[in-house]
């Protein structure tokens with residue numbers, strides 16, 4: 001793994017107060033690991049995979065300055081099928097990017113039934129899913145480096 005992994009955090013701010021918690025947890029985990037990071041925001045979880053793709057293509061059209069990616073967001077079920085689309089498609093697209101592009105991704109997009117479930121999972125002092133996603137990205141960077149991939 002790079003001496004100081006450089007991470008892109010993609011933050012979906014559909015629920016800003018939830019995103020704030022997730023971001024705090026992710027930043028704390030990256031800082032504790034000695035990693036550096038940049039943060040970009042997107043409107044919602046559906047846009048998060050595209051942001052990763054933009055970073056991968058980059059200004060020079062190839063490669064990326066980032067060793068890995070942490071994607072943060074919160075999808076809360078409403079009255080319609082849209083939850084399934086947003087939750088399912090964002091996860092599917094991130095999974096496809098990680099497998100097809102061989103990139104290290106920590107998926108910290110919460111998919112929950114209500115705000116209380118989201119708060120418990122976003123809070124760094126409780127389930128800290130943002131920190132968990134950051135640690136996952138770092139682990140996958142190390143694993144990729146182990147295989148020389």
Ligand SMILES: Nc1c(NC[C@H](O)[C@H](O)[C@H](O)CO)[nH]c(=O)[nH]c1=O
Pocket residue numbers: 012014015043044045046047073074075076077086
């Ligand atoms: N309902 C939630 C959304 N919906 C918005 C979509 O993510 C997307 O921005 C919109 O469909 C325009 O393309 N996004 C979340 O992140 N969380 C939700 O609960």
Ligand SMILES: CC(=O)[C@@H](O)COP(=O)(O)O
Pocket residue numbers: 075076077078079080081082083084086
């Ligand atoms: C997950 C969503 O897109 C959700 O906010 C949509 O709510 P609704 O299904 O009530 O329109």
